[in-house]
Amino acid sequence: MLIHEQSRPGRRAGAQAPLTKPEIQDIPAGLRRRSRPALPEVSEMQAVRHYTRLSQRNFSIDTHFYPLGSCTMKYNPRACNSLAMLPGFLGRHPLAPDTHGQGVLACLHDLQEILKSVTGMHAVSLAPSAGAQGEFAGVAMIRAYHRSRGDHARTEILVPDAAHGTNPASAVMCGFKVREIPTGDDGDVDLAALEAAVGPQTAGIMLTNPSTVGVFDRNIQAIARTVHTAGGLLYYDGANLNAILGKVRPGDMGFDVIHMNLHKTFSTPHGGGGPGAGPVGVSPRLEPFLPVPLVARDGDAYRWLTESERPDSIGRLNAFGGNMGILLRAYVYARMLGREGMGRVAEFATLNANYLMARLKEAGFEAAYPQRRASHEFIVTLKPESRQFGVNAMDFAKRLLDYGYHAPTTYFPLLVPECLLIEPTETESKEDLDGFVEAMIAIRREARENPELVKGAPHTMPVRRLDDVRAARHLDLAWRPGASEDVNG
């Protein structure tokens, strides 16, 4: 039930209602609304119950195992929240002068340094406020670099088909043509195809390593050599940084630019569309183009660097200094882990993924790349189940909800049919991983004995399986007065 449907004319939450009529004389008469807005009129108790009930319907990392591949749904430590919400941080006005924000600037400067150190990059900007914006900034810097050299022939960005799904979109947004590079049967980029594709038109390559098929590309140095020799640059998509944190550095692999998803790897809350943070790191030749603002340190004093100090910058991506609250949470997380802790993240993320893959294989599920060690995530293909029982990956995913598990990523990457992309992260216990394996085994038994049960799932959720086709074609997003009567009547 929508809160609008509980609305009764004149009902008020007394404690919240303003006592006096608001002063609106300074708003020109022509701009004032003549009718009241269609806000729900409910009591305070009704509002509390309504939203509490809604929150209880959530599948979230705080309530359920959430092995959503490529999304790194790990525990968000409460300490990061508490510290980022200290009143000095919360109450700071974004237009306050640098001299009144030395504490927060010191934290952000430290975060820049930590991210440089853990990725092996030369410089970092915290400005992008999401992974997609980080990608855009990264590709925009590649474009700015080639233009600054008068090299206008580089119109193509290479994207392996095992790269992150957003990469082609970011390249196109920056005006490039995308050329896809195939993946070999072993999960590594097809080097011969890459050699054939590079040339004077190559602006760069966008790679995710480990890739979205969940393996670390062993030929990364050869890839870097091939692309650099052709005059292109290497872009590292940080989607899977969790697998190598504190172990291997993109800067050392030869990457020129990287974006990091702090809401994945650095454990800030995400889901539901944000807020995120997508800082970018660069090699020395891209440093002039970093998005502003940056935080500079002169002795003991910190200050923002903006367009005037950074004339070659690709510019601003948002007002002020990025998603400050998210950056602070990531900073606290990084400081709590320390250098050794970062390495532990990668160790346990890969251990958990490999344990889960080994147990599922043992139970008879088919791994997409069984000969390879998994990184922090791996792919199971349900093609055999789909063929034998007529129960596909989507059916398994929906039935997992009934068992109390958020579904893994389904049907991505596209190059593996009927796939589940499973990423347990480092924060799950062995017991929780075992529970997931038991659920998968139970669902396969159901698929064999009672396929309709699985195909009709979910059975215990607040809504049954949605009609995806109808939902995509007949969007129903806005409540309007009278709509509820239509439905109820």
Place this chain on the structure above:
Amino acid sequence: MSDVPNDLKYSKTHEWVKDNGDGTLTVGITDHAQEALGDIVFVEAPEVGRKVGAGEATAVVESVKAASDIYSPLAGEIVEANAILTDTPDAINTSPYEDGWIFRFAPSDMSALDALLNAAAYEQVVEEED
């Protein structure tokens, strides 16, 4: 086994091509392809007059599972896009070889058509993929 009509040509990327006999070719996706994609919810058709290269991504078919590029099997110029797909994209599911055609184009070199796969060769491609 999915339906593979004998009178059509095929690409390895699961498009079918029909020679209209008037210097134009019609392109759609095969029965196997529509089955693998699942329910189609949206089709982005090419603009008439657009020049496309052989193997160039020319249209996009979006299903509940994925968005997939549709490649032009030969170089040429787009003559017509299937208008009914705007409102009924699922025609690709129900009638992949008839109502669900995606675009019609005039190839710059019609003889290149011979290099495409025949039905038997395409069936083998599908089998190997399985």
